[in-house]
Amino acid sequence: MxxxxxxxxxxxxxxxxxxxxxxxxxxxxxxxxxxxxxxxxxxxxxxxxxxxxxxxxxxxxxxxxxxxxxxxxxxxxxxxxxxxxxxQGKLRIVPPDTVTANADGVCDLTPAGTTAHLAARRTAEVAIRFFGPMDPEAQQHIRLAGRTYGVTGHQLLRSTIGPYRMPARRVLPLLVPTGVRRMLVAPVGTVLASLHPRGAELTVLVTNFGRARARGDVVLPLPAGWSATDQQWTFDELAPGRSIGWTTRITGRSGSHELQVRLDAGRRSASSPYSIQL
Structure with a gap:
């Protein structure tokens, strides 16, 4: 980079x-x-x-x-x-936990502490989807790129938070709410597919980071020798900011393997790869 x-x-x-x-x-x-x-x-x-x-x-x-x-x-x-x-100027560092957006402008990160650090390759308006066991009644203040949203834990678990305008190539700190285990950050307008493993079960999640309802088709390609109870789904009328998911059970040879969903939901379709350990 x-x-x-x-x-x-x-x-x-x-x-x-x-x-x-x-x-x-x-x-x-x-x-x-x-x-x-x-x-x-x-x-x-x-x-x-x-x-x-x-x-x-x-x-x-x-x-x-x-x-x-x-x-x-x-x-x-x-x-x-x-x-x-x-x-040549004041000392500025890039923290070792900084996550830089991929070619689609997506950051997929697991926070290691109370603050995460993000960087975008291009200036973009983004939103954030949080995952984790949070108190639904707790009040949270989510601040990124100089903008703050006050939300409840219930809102954090149900919808994307934003928009935030992220400048290009600049490290930005994000305070991580208590209980958050994973965060997805994507440009506004993106429909994003992500993988969420739990043992032999795998949830395929589609999140609408756009401003209009979305529809599309989802396919989960698997390596040779792997199988799943379901590998393809269709969705329609997915509201802005919301997610829809399907759980499938996968089997295959042991080890770590990178999987990536194939999503067809229009021009701004994106998919976040994830390493699965069986």
Missing amino acids: ALIQGIPGEFEPQPWGEAILRSRELLLLRIARRPPDREIRLPGLATNPLHVVEDHTGKALTWRHDGDDLVVRLPDSAEPPVVRVAL
Whole structure:
């Protein structure tokens, strides 16, 4: 992915040492363990470096961007060096849990904490569908991209929330409501198929992120040697913001396999792949 605009923050400990912010525009990379190839990687540096030098000698070091990572080649010296990175602006990072939308503009994520981080490849209006055991009476405030919606847990479980206007290539934090186990984010207008496994049972869910009712056909392709009680469905009059689902029982060889629904619901049909463990 091309370099994106990050958010203010700090770096976690790295395999080679630690990154310390000395001022708003200066990083010190303290090397505790020199890699065999003499290259260190600082993941998620969104601010462009001005120059990268060895701290005590001022010697310029070779560096490059690899996506959102800064890769520096260390000098050939006996002692572990300290690397000084002068930045072109305030430090901004891309958190390691950042999920970037796929080619259809869809993010499918399982939050690991109380905040998720999203990035869109293109500017778009999006909505969010939440899944998880939430208190239906609890009041929630869902904030993304500077816009907040106050909703109940009941609304979160039944319909999409939005729209939010997400700018291109910018990391945005999203506070995760208590109990949420999965979130789908899609551009407004999309009809999205997603997979939700539970043991040998698999729910195929279609969510209408559009503003008009939707209809279409759903097929669940399976790898050779797999079978399911049902593999195709038809839906009609799916209201905006709502979902419809079917549960099928699948059997097949053990292991992890990526499945993806084939959805025909018009021009904005999309499908989110999911890794299934049997």
